[in-house]
Amino acid sequence: MLKKTIALSAVASFALLWTATSQAAGGRDYIAIVGSSTVYPFATTVAEQFGKTTKFKTPKIESTGSGGGMKLFCAGSGIETPDITNASRRIKHSEYEKCQKNGVKEITEIKIGYDGIVIANAKTAERLKLTKKDLYLALAKDVPSPDGSEKLVANPYTTWKDVNPALPDTKIEVLGPPPTSGTRDAFVELAMEGGCKTIDWIKAIKKKDKKQFKAICHTVREDGAYIEAGENDNLIVQKLAANPKALGIFGFSFLDQNGDKIQGSLVNGEEPTFENIAAGKYPVSRPLFFYVKKSHVGVIPGMVEYLNEFTSDKAWGEEGYLADKGLIPMPAEERSRFAADAKALKPLVLTKE
Amino acid sequence: MWFENTVKNMNNTKHSAAYTPHDASSREESTMQRVNVGLARRYRRERLFRYCGLGAIIASIGFLLLLFISITANGWTAFIQTEILLDIKFSAEHFDVDNLSAANYGALVKSSMRQLFPDVKNRREKRKLYKLVSSGAVYRLQKMVMKDTGIIGTTQAVWLPADDEVDMFAKGRVDRDLAENNRRLNDKQIHWIDTLSATGRLKKKFNTTFFTAGDSREPELAGIRGATAGSLFTLAVTLFLSFPIGVATAVYLEEFAPKNKWTDLVEVNINNLAAVPSIVFGLLGLAFFLNILGMPRSAPLVGGLVLTLMTLPTIIIASRASLKSVPPSIKEAALGVGASKMQAITHHILPLALPGMMTGTIIGMAQALGETAPLLMIGMVAFIVDVPGSVTDPATVLPVQIYLWADSPERAFVERTSAAIMVLLAFLISMNAIAVFLRRKFERRW
Numbered sequence: 001m002l003k004k005t006i007a008l009s010a011v012a013s014f015a016l017l018w019t020a021t022s023q024a025a026g027g028r029d030y031i032a033i034v035g036s037s038t039v040y041p042f043a044t045t046v047a048e049q050f051g052k053t054t055k056f057k058t059p060k061i062e063s064t065g066s067g068g069g070m071k072l073f074c075a076g077s078g079i080e081t082p083d084i085t086n087a088s089r090r091i092k093h094s095e096y097e098k099c100q101k102n103g104v105k106e107i108t109e110i111k112i113g114y115d116g117i118v119i120a121n122a123k124t125a126e127r128l129k130l131t132k133k134d135l136y137l138a139l140a141k142d143v144p145s146p147d148g149s150e151k152l153v154a155n156p157y158t159t160w161k162d163v164n165p166a167l168p169d170t171k172i173e174v175l176g177p178p179p180t181s182g183t184r185d186a187f188v189e190l191a192m193e194g195g196c197k198t199i200d201w202i203k204a205i206k207k208k209d210k211k212q213f214k215a216i217c218h219t220v221r222e223d224g225a226y227i228e229a230g231e232n233d234n235l236i237v238q239k240l241a242a243n244p245k246a247l248g249i250f251g252f253s254f255l256d257q258n259g260d261k262i263q264g265s266l267v268n269g270e271e272p273t274f275e276n277i278a279a280g281k282y283p284v285s286r287p288l289f290f291y292v293k294k295s296h297v298g299v300i301p302g303m304v305e306y307l308n309e310f311t312s313d314k315a316w317g318e319e320g321y322l323a324d325k326g327l328i329p330m331p332a333e334e335r336s337r338f339a340a341d342a343k344a345l346k347p348l349v350l351t352k353e
Numbered sequence: 354m355w356f357e358n359t360v361k362n363m364n365n366t367k368h369s370a371a372y373t374p375h376d377a378s379s380r381e382e383s384t385m386q387r388v389n390v391g392l393a394r395r396y397r398r399e400r401l402f403r404y405c406g407l408g409a410i411i412a413s414i415g416f417l418l419l420l421f422i423s424i425t426a427n428g429w430t431a432f433i434q435t436e437i438l439l440d441i442k443f444s445a446e447h448f449d450v451d452n453l454s455a456a457n458y459g460a461l462v463k464s465s466m467r468q469l470f471p472d473v474k475n476r477r478e479k480r481k482l483y484k485l486v487s488s489g490a491v492y493r494l495q496k497m498v499m500k501d502t503g504i505i506g507t508t509q510a511v512w513l514p515a516d517d518e519v520d521m522f523a524k525g526r527v528d529r530d531l532a533e534n535n536r537r538l539n540d541k542q543i544h545w546i547d548t549l550s551a552t553g554r555l556k557k558k559f560n561t562t563f564f565t566a567g568d569s570r571e572p573e574l575a576g577i578r579g580a581t582a583g584s585l586f587t588l589a590v591t592l593f594l595s596f597p598i599g600v601a602t603a604v605y606l607e608e609f610a611p612k613n614k615w616t617d618l619v620e621v622n623i624n625n626l627a628a629v630p631s632i633v634f635g636l637l638g639l640a641f642f643l644n645i646l647g648m649p650r651s652a653p654l655v656g657g658l659v660l661t662l663m664t665l666p667t668i669i670i671a672s673r674a675s676l677k678s679v680p681p682s683i684k685e686a687a688l689g690v691g692a693s694k695m696q697a698i699t700h701h702i703l704p705l706a707l708p709g710m711m712t713g714t715i716i717g718m719a720q721a722l723g724e725t726a727p728l729l730m731i732g733m734v735a736f737i738v739d740v741p742g743s744v745t746d747p748a749t750v751l752p753v754q755i756y757l758w759a760d761s762p763e764r765a766f767v768e769r770t771s772a773a774i775m776v777l778l779a780f781l782i783s784m785n786a787i788a789v790f791l792r793r794k795f796e797r798r799w
Contacts (some may be wrong), residue, residue, distance in 0.1 A: 030747065032650070041570065041762065044736040045570040047738070048571075048738055051738050051739070058739050060737055061735055062735040062736075080647060080649070080650070123535070233760070234761070234762070251762075254762045259535050259536070260527070324484075326762065
């Protein structure tokens with residue numbers, strides 16, 4: 001009996017390996033997508049619709065983060081590499097060059113809409129009215145000395161009131177994403193750098209020494225006031241509901257779904273609502289993208305149809321199903337421009353900044 | 354006579370202990386006294402020691418209960434799903450006989466909703482009304498028509514899944530006393546839901562979708578079948594590879610290998626491998642199976658290979674222990690009556706050692722079932738809707754499905770996450786139960 005088992009399993013494992021290699025050689029009949037965890041909820045919704053309404057298989061979507069997705073996408077143009085990568089920021093120049101070097105010559109860039117980054121706290125607490133400058137002063141590692149002299153000191157602020165007398169006298173305690181996250185990149189760039197620039201002498205540094213400027217504005221404090229809460233935004237929402245003193249940083253869709261428990265703080269006087277983000281009034285919002293490998297269109301079945309589905313008004317329009325999921329749609333003019341790009345598969349040309 | 358002396362002595366002792374308990378000059382007496390003095394304290398310590406052990410067990414059972422209760426309390430509602438009864442008019446003009454899947458099923462749902470609430474005129478309100486029914490309702494209608502084209506032209510009462518917001522509301526997970534702008538459903542929608550439920554058109558039914566569907570972005574359409582199939586394929590590959598390899602390794606090391614530096618080295622390495630963090634095996638899988646051998650990403654085949662590497666040490670160690678526990682007399686007797694070494698092993702030692710090996714294997718498999726970290730590296734953390742049909746189809750596994758749902762913004766995924774955890778726990782408990790059963794049934798003691 002044992003001999004039989006061993007013989008059987010040996011045969012089975014060879015058969016498995018054989019099918020695997022033949023599969024790899026025979027090509028793929030589904031679209032492979034990688035990339036940002038922020039775009040993931042939207043891309044998966046489109047993929048599901050696409051799979052259910054067309055004859056093609058449902059695309060496979062991995063949530064690897066924007067950077068991880070670019071790395072896989074730019075690894076080569078072979079069929080084993082992904083066809084599309086989602087990103088919650090624009091492709092970096094270094095990534096674009098890597099793509100070019102590895103033979104991924106023609107990439108089409110499609111902007112899909114906007115995502116607001118909210119700074120929220122529990123409904124039971126007072127709603128905060130923050131400015132970008134408050135956020136910078138509360139969360140940067142080094143801030144200008146409170147005595148007004150033009151030098152940096154380690155962040156001395158412990159309560160919001162210290163930062164701005166108009167704010168409540170509660171401890172600064174912010175739960176936010178870790179440095180690997182695209183949300184963190186965007187928050188640092190939009191909110192903190194935005195606040196940083198309002199201080200004239202730091203703004204002056206930007207012209208002289210870009211690196212130093214970035215180090216001042218982009219470094220988040222590490223003394224416990226900013227708590228890295230992992231990539232799980234649901235967890236942050238639960239922690240906020242339990243601790244009314246804490247603030248949390250996450251994508252708009254989580255505020256949208258949990259409006260009974262948490263409220264978004266006003267930034268520069270604007271409330272994070274669907275309308276305000278769509279109108280471009282709310283200052284901490286960023287565009288979301290995906291990138292298409294042109295050489296795979298026509299090779300992998302369903303690529304053109306997937307692009308059509310994503311760029312249809314039914315999906316990304318003002319009343320499309322992605323808006324229900326929390327994506328902030330682009331204005332009509334921008335939508336039609338990117339839809340045309342998708343149709344023509346217009347290659348992206350990125351020149352050195 | 355020496356024994357008489359002894360008896361006498363014993364008698365003496367007894368006497369002195371019994372009759373002169375306060376005589377401090379007697380050596381035996383002082384010992385007894387000292388024992389007596391400390392006895393109460395010793396008993397107390399003994400009791401305390403026992404209570405410590407008992408306390409530890411109670412604490413761990415308490416934690417376990419807390420886990421089970423909180424998961425069950427969160428998750429049991431996922432096994433029921435709110436459905437809405439609609440009278441769908443399958444009028445012939447909507448259908449093209451050659452292309453049934455292209456019919457506008459959404460329009461059928463919408464028109465029957467409009468019939469129920471004829472006073473809703475405004476376009477915005479209509480949209481709100483249509484949202485009460487899940488976007489998956491159309492697929493259910495499509496399936497019905499595909500199965501039986503005879504229903505075209507008739508009107509059927511059909512139970513269709515409600516949207517997840519409605520479902521959450523019906524299950525009492527949304528507070529209706531909240532201010533309107535804090536809720537996902539507005540006052541009108543709640544009024545419609547109340548009307549539906551008052552007319553018996555809103556019911557909670559057993560959620561079969563949860564067991565028959567793959568993943569979905571709509572909580573009411575999401576199921577664990579895809580992840581379960583992925584787990585089964587992955588475990589099948591793992592079992593097929595790790596059991597024979599593990600047993601063969603154990604037999605060779607235990608019965609044939611010469612005792613020298615090299616076998617010592619192999620042994621040390623196997624023990625080390627058992628302690629390597631699983632993510633390392635994932636990285637190895639990415640570097641070797643995907644990048645060098647060019648195997649497909651996200652496939653249960655690769656997942657199985659990686660988990661094989663992870664479970665092999667467990668199986669080898671368990672198999673060697675159970676081979677060692679077979680008494681040498683059995684092998685010697687077999688060799689003594691003229692069996693060859695192979696015959697002694699396959700006819701006598703292996704059958705006796707097999708229950709122990711299987712127990713080790715099942716425990717290794719249970720470990721593999723709960724693993725996510727190595728699968729992250731080889732692309733099995735992915736959104737996959739189609740249920741995998743072979744080991745090379747893209748797939749995900751149960752723990753990964755739990756992880757993905759836990760990170761979804763929709764409120765209804767919270768209960769689905771807990772429900773998926775319950776299913777995973779059920780698998781783990783039954784696997785461990787099988788291991789216990791095998792041990793009880795076949796294990797022999799000498």
